[in-house]
Amino acid sequence: MxxxxxxxxxxxxxxxxxxxxxxxxxxxDGYEKTxxxxxxxxxxxxxxxxxxxxxxxxxxxxEIQREAFDHLHAYFALHATAADPMERLRQLLKAYIxxxxxxxxxxxxxxxxxxxMKAMQDEDFWDNCNVSFQFLIDTIGAAKDYIRFSDxxxxxxxxxxxxxxxxxxxxxxxxxxxxxxxxxxAALVQSALQEFMQIIQK
Amino acid sequence: MxxxxxxxxxxxxxxxxxxxxxxxxxxxDGYEKTxxxxxxxxxxxxxxxxxxxxxxxxxxxxEIQREAFDHLHAYFALHATAADPMERLRQLLKAYIxxxxxxxxxxxxxxxxxxxMKAMQDEDFWDNCNVSFQFLIDTIGAAKDYIRFSDxxxxxxxxxxxxxxxxxxxxxxxxxxxxxxxxxxAALVQSALQEFMQIIQK
DNA sequence: TGCTTTACTAAACAGTGTTCAGTAAGTTTG
DNA sequence: CAAACTTACTGAACACTGTTTAGTAAAGCA
Numbered sequence: 001m002x003x004x005x006x007x008x009x010x011x012x013x014x015x016x017x018x019x020x021x022x023x024x025x026x027x028x029d030g031y032e033k034t035x036x037x038x039x040x041x042x043x044x045x046x047x048x049x050x051x052x053x054x055x056x057x058x059x060x061x062x063e064i065q066r067e068a069f070d071h072l073h074a075y076f077a078l079h080a081t082a083a084d085p086m087e088r089l090r091q092l093l094k095a096y097i098x099x100x101x102x103x104x105x106x107x108x109x110x111x112x113x114x115x116x117m118k119a120m121q122d123e124d125f126w127d128n129c130n131v132s133f134q135f136l137i138d139t140i141g142a143a144k145d146y147i148r149f150s151d152x153x154x155x156x157x158x159x160x161x162x163x164x165x166x167x168x169x170x171x172x173x174x175x176x177x178x179x180x181x182x183x184x185x186a187a188l189v190q191s192a193l194q195e196f197m198q199i200i201q202k
Numbered sequence: 203m204x205x206x207x208x209x210x211x212x213x214x215x216x217x218x219x220x221x222x223x224x225x226x227x228x229x230x231d232g233y234e235k236t237x238x239x240x241x242x243x244x245x246x247x248x249x250x251x252x253x254x255x256x257x258x259x260x261x262x263x264x265e266i267q268r269e270a271f272d273h274l275h276a277y278f279a280l281h282a283t284a285a286d287p288m289e290r291l292r293q294l295l296k297a298y299i300x301x302x303x304x305x306x307x308x309x310x311x312x313x314x315x316x317x318x319m320k321a322m323q324d325e326d327f328w329d330n331c332n333v334s335f336q337f338l339i340d341t342i343g344a345a346k347d348y349i350r351f352s353d354x355x356x357x358x359x360x361x362x363x364x365x366x367x368x369x370x371x372x373x374x375x376x377x378x379x380x381x382x383x384x385x386x387x388a389a390l391v392q393s394a395l396q397e398f399m400q401i402i403q404k
Numbered sequence: 405t406g407c408t409t410t411a412c413t414a415a416a417c418a419g420t421g422t423t424c425a426g427t428a429a430g431t432t433t434g
Numbered sequence: 435c436a437a438a439c440t441t442a443c444t445g446a447a448c449a450c451t452g453t454t455t456a457g458t459a460a461a462g463c464a
Contacts (some may be wrong), residue, residue, distance in 0.1 A: 035419085036421060056421080125379060130379065153380075161367035169313070174331075189359060229443085254412075
C-alpha cells in the first residue's frame with residue numbers, strides 16, 4: 001500500500017519535527033523553557049497534537065536524550081583518538097568534562113534530569129546510553145594493564161563517577177563553596193585530573 | 203518593648219513552622235510534591251501567607267538547604283571519628299555516599315537542585331555548605347602526608363567529585379546502564395572505593 | 405474610643421502538563 | 435461521483451504550579 005507507506009513516513013517526519021524543535025529549544029533556552037506549549041508554538045501546531053505522537057513529556061524527553069547521547073558519542077569519537085591506551089583514556093575523561101561543561105542542558109538530560117527516565121524500562125536507558133558507555137568500557141579495557149585497578153569494572157566506576165561528579169558540581173553551581181573564580185576552578189580541576197591519572201597509572 | 207519582642211519571636215516561630223513543614227514534606231513526599239500550596243495547606247494557612255515570611259520559593263528552599271547541611275554535618279561528625287587520618291578519610295567518603303543514598307531528596311536540595319541557588323549570592327551557598335565542606339578539608343588536611351596528591355586542594359576536588367558522582371548517578375538512576383541489580387552495584391561501588399583509597403595512599 | 409498598623413486571605417494572573425469532544429480534510433467504498 | 439468512514443488536528447477545559455494584589459479583621463496605640 002503506497003498510501004499507508006506515505007502516512008507512516010509523514011508520521012516519522014512529524015516526530016522528527018517535534019524532536020528537533022525540542023532539541024533546539026533545549027540547547028538555546030534550556031530545560032525549564034522547553035515546555036510542550038512552547039514546542040507546539042514553535043512548530044505551529046496545537047499542544048494537543050504533540051500528544052498524538054508522544055505519550056507524554058517524559059517519552060518526548062527520552063527521545064531527545066537519545067539524540068543527545070549520539071551527540072556525546074560523536075564528541076568522544078572525535079577527541080579520544082590517541083593510539084596509546086592510557087593517553088586515550090586521559091583524552092576521554094577530558095573530553096567528557098569539556099562536553100558536559102560546554103553543553104550543560106544536554107548533559108542534564110543525559111545524566112541528571114528525572115524526566116526522561118520516568119516512562120522507561122531499565123533496558124531503555126541502556127539503549128540510549130550504551131554506545132557512549134561502551135566507549136568508556138572499551139577504552140578502559142584497552143588500558144587495563146596500565147592502571148592500578150584489579151578490575152576494569154571498578155576503574156570504570158571510579159572514572160565515570162569522578163567525571164560526572166566534577167561536571168555536575170560545576171554546572172549546578174556547587175563549586176562556589178571553594179570561593180574560587182571560574183578560571184582558578186578550571187585550573188584546579190585540570191591539575192587535579194592530571195595528578196589523578198598519574199596516580200592510577202601503574 | 204515587650205510587644206515587639208514577642209512579635210519578633212512569633213515571626214521566627216512562623217518561619218520555623220513553615221520550614222519544618224516543608225522539610226517534612228521534602229523527606230516524606232519528595233521535592234516535586236513540596237509546593238507552596240501543599241505547605242500552606244499542611245500548616246493551615248493560605249499560600250499568600252508564606253510570602254509574608256519568604257520572598258519566594260527559592261528563598262524558602264535555601265533555608266531548608268541550611269537545615270539539610272546541618273543534618274549532613276551531624277552525620278559526618280558521627281561516622282568519621284577514627285583517630286588515624288587515613289582511616290577517618292575513608293570513613294568520611296563512605297559516610298557521604300551512605301548519607302546521599304539514604305536521603306536522596308535532601309541530597310538533591312544540597313547538591314543537585316537549581317532552586318535553592320537561584321536567589322543566592324556566592325557567599326550564601328558558602329554559609330550553608332561550609333561546615334560540611336570544612337569537615338572534608340580538615341580531614342584531607344590531616345591525611346595530606348599519607349596521600350599521593352601534591353596539593354590537598356586537588357585531593358579534595360577528586361574525592362568530593364568522586365563521592366558526588368557516585369551518589370548522583372545512583373539516585374538519578376543512571377547506574378542502570380551497568381545492567382547490574384542494586385546489590386551487585388552497591389558491592390561494586392564499595393570495592394571500587396576500597397581500591398581507590400588504596401591507590402591514592404602513599 | 406478612634407486611628408493606625410499588623411496579619412492574613414480570597415481571588416486573580418500567568419504559566420504548566422494533559423484530556424476530550426468536535427471539526428474538517430483525506431480515503432475508501434457502493 | 436456521492437456517501438460513509440477514517441485520520442489529523444484543535445479549542446477549550448481540568449487540575450495543577452508560583453506569585454501578586456486588594457481587601458478584611460484583629461491587635462496595638464493615642
